[in-house]
Amino acid sequence: MNGNKHMTTPLLEIEDLSAGVDGKEIIKDFNLTINPGEVHALMGPNGAGKSTLSNILCGKPGYHVTSGRIWFKGKDLLKLSPEERACEGIFLVMQYPVEIPGVPVTSFLKHSVNAIRKYRGEPELDTMEFIKMVRDEGKKFNLDAEMIKRAVNVGFSGGEKKRLEALQMAVLKPDFAILDEADSGLDIDALKIVADGVNALRDGNRAMLIITHFQRLLEHVVPDFVHIYADGRIVKTGGRELAAELEQTGYAGFMKESR
């Protein structure tokens, strides 16, 4: 896909990563390289460790890394705090977005945008401008002004939560977005809205890791690479056709292949 790949520095390089949670080894000798502009899909059965990988990439406390390195824009990612990673341009669309009573979406997003701007040495946004921008973006995700005044995710349906995640991604414009089952719990219209939001961010520089176990979202957001992830490691890599193949055969076949 990317003709001059060998000439660019990878955006993200995961080298021989072994990691887990609660003393349990979940990720085993995992390797993955993602270059600017690329969209990768990671497909795997429930419990394979997909969310574990996303959380480790974002620095969620409670996980342990036993070996391996992760480089992001040439920086040692594991040395950065979650907020530093976000400021460096990583964004996670969470599988289970968290409810935060008492914190309105707009004020939360303003803290977020300004924290990232501050990190990058940019001036804070004017409040009026900011609110207008969030409202305009909100419309694209079918989240009206009333919704974005409410507390983060409180009383949101499953689909609304995912659309709010996508709205945040659109506002923060990350260099690297991880979508952890962004498609689960979405009806077809909402899936389309989220996919449009993702596609709008594809500009040849931003990269994405789309985690899913269905082909559904990949029909709307066409990946450059598809990886099949099972038992803690990537067992097969291919192009977009691999997703279709998987839908036919299921994971069982691939897992045998890997032994």
Added chain:
Amino acid sequence: MNTELPDIKLIGDELPWLKEYRAAGRREFAGQGIPTAKTEAWKYTKPNRFLSMDFIFNPRGGDKLAIPEVNLPFVAYKIYFENGVFISCDDDLPDNIEVLPLIEALMFRPELKNKTGSLADITKYPFAALNAAYLNEGVYIHVKAGVRPDKPIALINHVTAAVRPELYNLHHIVEIDKGASVELVEYYGYTGAPKSSYLVNVVNEIYVAANAALRHYKLQDEAFKAGHLALNAVNVAANGLYKSFCLQKGADLSRNETQVCLAEEGATAEVDAAYIMNGWATLDTTTDIEHLVPHTNSSQLVKGVIGGQAKGVFQGKIRIASNAVKTEGCQLHKAMLLSDEAEIDVKPELEIFADDVKCSHGAACGRLDADQLFYLRSRGIPEAEAKQILIDAYLNDVMAKVDDENIRSWIKLSQGNPLPA
């Protein structure tokens, strides 16, 4: 602190009853002594450690002191105290609000004799006894019938670094006449070396007449080595309202105690509070709401955030007399602990002698939610800021109890960060 207090000559001693009241204060304080862990009402707060220091009472009437530079971000009729001494009162007070230095009021208004010590019981409360022994500083505030002032009345208490531990003893008598509606703000702050120790001992006796309303807001932001002991003793008449909110965030040892007597039908008390602290402080919120007659209502929401090795204490009493049917009393205390060493002691007490009442109490204790914290950080918000956002959100509902928007935002802004830097 020595409980055998010297008989210091004070202005007003020429009134026999006042001289005797001060003497009774000395006798009671010596008799009751400083509460210890064995004193039921003080068993969690244990003021004896803090009060092992001797605090010197030094009356300084007549000193010419400048008005302290305290900028409150709202307009008010301001009454200033510096190091426990009355300095001045804004001169734009309308005729229907009276503010007089307390002793002056007691000397010229014989009827105030019956309002002195009638709500704050010196035989039960040792620091009210101490307060009586040194009754000298304070004001009498009188809001006449039907008056609704255009701005709050603010008692501004400012301390500059003391050279030796001093006692600042204050007593205010507040009378809100029929149908009046007033906001009263109490602010306690300091400038200078925050290490200076001092003890503020304040007693407020508050009379809310029929159909009157008092909204009483307090911000306790004393120096971190200070002690602050406050007793708010309140009587509410028919269809009257006493609504208070107190944020405690300063001092090493502090108690804000509120005793409300709902004396006539239709009287209501809403006693809400918050406390935020770290370090080694002990901050105590104690309430005692007495429903004496039918059709009286009370509600309390108290929330605290405790970090470091600090200790929060909440003691909430609701008493319903045997004839006080059709009353409602509810009480809720919630605390968030930010560290493993932080401590919280909660003692709710319901004494219900009547049938046909609605009464409830509840308590909850939690920690910062790790998933919420990660969510905010994963969006680029630094950890300390993310914690502050969650703490602010936690306190949101109790802060919303402050009806006055300007005062609410002042309290919120003063709330500060209970997290170690």
